[in-house]
Amino acid sequence: DTGVSQDPRHKITKRGQNVTFRCDPISEHNRLYWYRQTLGQGPEFLTYFQNEAQLEKSRLLSNRFSAERPKGSFSTLEIQRTEQGDSAMYLCASSLQISDYTFGSGTRLTVV
Amino acid sequence: AQTVTQSQPEMSVQEAETVTLSCTYDTSESDYYLFWYKQPPSRQMILVIRQEAYKQQNATENRFSVNFQKAAKSFSLKISDSQLGDAAMYFCAYRKETSGSRLTFGEGTQLTVNP
Numbered sequence: 001d002t003g004v005s006q007d008p009r010h011k012i013t014k015r016g017q018n019v020t021f022r023c024d025p026i027s028e029h030n031r032l033y034w035y036r037q038t039l040g041q042g043p044e045f046l047t048y049f050q051n052e053a054q055l056e057k058s059r060l061l062s063n064r065f066s067a068e069r070p071k072g073s074f075s076t077l078e079i080q081r082t083e084q085g086d087s088a089m090y091l092c093a094s095s096l097q098i099s100d101y102t103f104g105s106g107t108r109l110t111v112v
Numbered sequence: 113a114q115t116v117t118q119s120q121p122e123m124s125v126q127e128a129e130t131v132t133l134s135c136t137y138d139t140s141e142s143d144y145y146l147f148w149y150k151q152p153p154s155r156q157m158i159l160v161i162r163q164e165a166y167k168q169q170n171a172t173e174n175r176f177s178v179n180f181q182k183a184a185k186s187f188s189l190k191i192s193d194s195q196l197g198d199a200a201m202y203f204c205a206y207r208k209e210t211s212g213s214r215l216t217f218g219e220g221t222q223l224t225v226n227p
Contacts, residue, residue, distance in 0.1 A: 033214065040219075041219060041220070042116075042205075042218055042219055042220050043157070045216070048214060056214070089155065100147075101215065103156055103158075
């Protein structure tokens, strides 16, 4: 296991389309986080899973966004009816208990 | 709500010199963690250094050290003997002591290292 993997690295989509991103955390990590990072800004928290349970969601996560972590392993983040404002880097991170985060390389979304 | 502020959007340093990046934060918590993360153009966020608020001693990791002033809510990063590979965006981040809590990031400081 070499770290947190995110797929795809880049995604270009037309406005109104749905997109789904995948995150594979470090295998023994039970906590998984999604963040969004717009150009020139720090990452902003979106949501957090402990095992398969989604324990916290930011108000940034509108009803067009949904995240899942079936079986407490990989996670998916889906954005429905994408808007140009959704263009950003989507970062995934995982951790074990209270240990430090390990981040993935992110998925860059461009909505045209 | 916790906030983290980095007042230096850009900094530059000559190779082998020392540079200090500033960070202030606001919280009503007494137990928390502070972090500096590095994000190179390859995008992966890498942990540089961590400070537990209950520790008075400033954290050090090789050429990286912090100046943690709890009363002033200040947390600066000093990079000694700067190297070209240190060039990146640096983010200061805060996390409550509670297990699983989110990170709150500052706006970032873009560090350029001049040869």
